[in-house]
Amino acid sequence: MSAQLQLNGLVMLYAYLQRIYVYDKVLATIPDRAPEHHDPASPPELTTLIEKTGKTIAAFPTESGLSDEQVDSFTPVVDFAQAAMSNRAAHPGTPLREQLAAVAGARFHNQHLVEGLIMWGDNYRPETADQYRQRVLPARNDTRLLTAFVAKASLGQLPEEEQLRVGEWYDAVxxxxxxxxxxxxLITSLLRGIDP
Known part of the structure; x- marks a missing residue:
């Protein structure tokens, strides 16, 4: 049972790390029209943490799960993700560029979560994998749409109608x-094999 919980926690953590990465990438893609505003640089360790988490998922021992030492090695990763999400928290009155970053990050987070839960289900519960397979195409379509919006915004060509849609999606974020x-x-509990 604890292996199942641990893999679920890793999948959730990986999705959050991707969310942070996409948020930062969008901000780097869309020029800031307010020169006095400075975006936080994407931390250099982010890519390393994504790789570490992804490799652990890919090589996950589905029967035995992670060792205590491996679990402990993810404590700073969860701490990093929590601090990074806090620094990127959505709030009213945010400029469009940051709204796009937050919405794109959330949509990519969802796609990675759905894909990860399919893999989790393939290992532990086939019916769960089947449920999430039905969600993967809409999730991928959402990320494609947001990628197109970001491309338009980077050129200063996002139509007002699409800006309004981003605002609605941002309210959900x-x-x-x-x-x-x-x-x-929850991620911390799952990695420790604790069923919430």
Whole structure:
């Protein structure tokens, strides 16, 4: 049972790390029109943490799970993700560029989560994998759409109608922001093999 929980925690953590990466990438892609505003640089360790988590998932021992030492090695990764999400928290009155970053990050987070839960289900619960397979194409379509919006915005050509859609989606991101800390606590529990 603990192996199942640990893999679930890793999948959730990986999705959050991807969310942070996409957020930062979008900000780097869309020029900032306010020169007095400085975006936080994407931390150099982010790519390393994504790779570490991805490799651990790919080589995950589905029967035995992670050792205590391996679990402990993810404590700083969860701490990093929690701090990074706090620094990127959605709030009202945010400029369009940051709204796009938050929405794109959330959509890519969802895609990685769905794909990870398919893999988890293939290992432990085929019916769960089947449920999430039905969600993967819509999730991928969402990320493609957001990628197109970001490309238009980077050229200063995002139409007003699409800007309004981003605003609506951003409102949904704001509503889910308070749940991030709970997710980080859940990830920690799952990695420790504790069934919440």
């Amino acid at each position: 704001i509503r889910t922001t308070p749940g991030v800390d709970g997710d980080m606590g």
